[in-house]
Amino acid sequence: MSSDGVKKVGNLSFPPRKVWVKTFGCQMNYHDTQRLFSHLQKLNFTQTSNKEEANLILFNTCAVRDLANLKFYSQLGEVKHLKKGVKDKNVVVGVGGCVSQIEGEELLKKYAHLNFAFGTDAIDQISDILYRIYSGEDKVFINSWDTQDNYSIETKxxxxxxxxxxxxxxxxxxxxxxxxVPYTRGREKSRRLKEVVEDVKGLVKNKGIQEVTLLGQNVNSFGKEHDESFCDLLKQLDQIEGLELIRYTTSHPYDLSDDLIAHHGSASKLSNHLHLPVQSGSNTVLKRMNRKYTADHYLNLVAKLKNANPEIVLSTDIIVGFPDESEQEYQQTIELLDKVQFDFIYSYKFSPRANTQASKMEDGLSDELRSKRLRSLQLHQLKIQEKNRKQLVGQQKRVLVEKFNVKNGEKKWMGRTNCNRIVHFLPETQETDYQWHWVELKITQATALSCQGTIVLDHGTTVVS
Ligand code: SF4
Incomplete structure (x- = not known):
């Protein structure tokens, strides 16, 4: 780095620049954005939350939901005014993620102000892409699949x-x-178990990490191609000294093994929360969805999980209004909510994704009916949540404090329990900084969506297992 802050990379000079990123979609995408940042830092970029001052505008997209898709297209159009002309290299615009994987080439043709597009496997090529752009290339597109036999990365x-x-x-x-997802993220590829364990050990030792969330579209399939298993991975991570809490997402009920269920009863660091997407309570809808399990199979898994670990709380995903969903099929989903008593749910109206089997199915449902069913299902679930959360009042919970919000000049801190429940609390004094402290809170009030507590004990930032 020279005295004026300019970095030399290859034949190019990289002065200090700012990047604004908008991420849509799931935790995998948010994690990919972190990887992008780690590469961009090496090219002298710092983050900004003000896109008007950004030199690089980056979208990390999601193709799974209609809403995220629509928001992305609208925002991509809006940023056009930030460039003086399409050749303006003071402002570079790029798109990554799932939409870019399948439509990147068309996007580059359609939007003159878009400089580059890259697919889900090209995250680690962002430096090369920017090097090419700043070397003078007008448009760069990379969406090739990773052809390596092994999936090997280090967490950034x-x-x-x-x-x-x-x-x-x-x-x-x-x-x-x-x-x-299988069309935008490709077939399953696992990292080696040993590599993940070493990675997490390094994060704990060198970066002070206390809580890890293991990510994958279907973590239960981890290691199958190497004769390794997700459960064995969790067992080894459980032994890492200094690691406090392990979470994972997302699971597929078809692949949830008895070993893993048993581990939920014996592990010392595994969260008592499991996100287990069911999607529907109707066997006929589940068949049309190609989910490979029945509602009874799902309920049996829930019973086994609660038997192994009576503390476990479950959340799920529900799709309402799958093509030709009958009133009876919809009611079967409501019945399943009553039986499982989920702690929270993510619920969506069905919207067809191009080239998927469901997009070609007969569908007589109106959008109005879908919206009505979604509202009614959400209200039903909120009543379940409120009833269950109220039972927490009076209990003491350990929480890792994440951040605060200021309302009417008053600071309110927010953290999550082991089971991923959000708890807010007022500080003893406005000056105390609780961020990343482990605290004990007594729950004083509860609503369907969160709890309020008062502080009983502040352990500070040290591990308190
Ligand atoms: S398990 Fe089904 S819903 Fe989940 S990513 Fe794979 S194909 Fe998509």
Missing amino acids: ITHGSPQAFVNIIKGCNNFCSYCI
């Missing part, structure tokens, strides 16, 4: 928190009939 941390997301598997082999 660009923040100062004790929480880290760790990718362990990418892609999916399940081909649920509504889902575009």
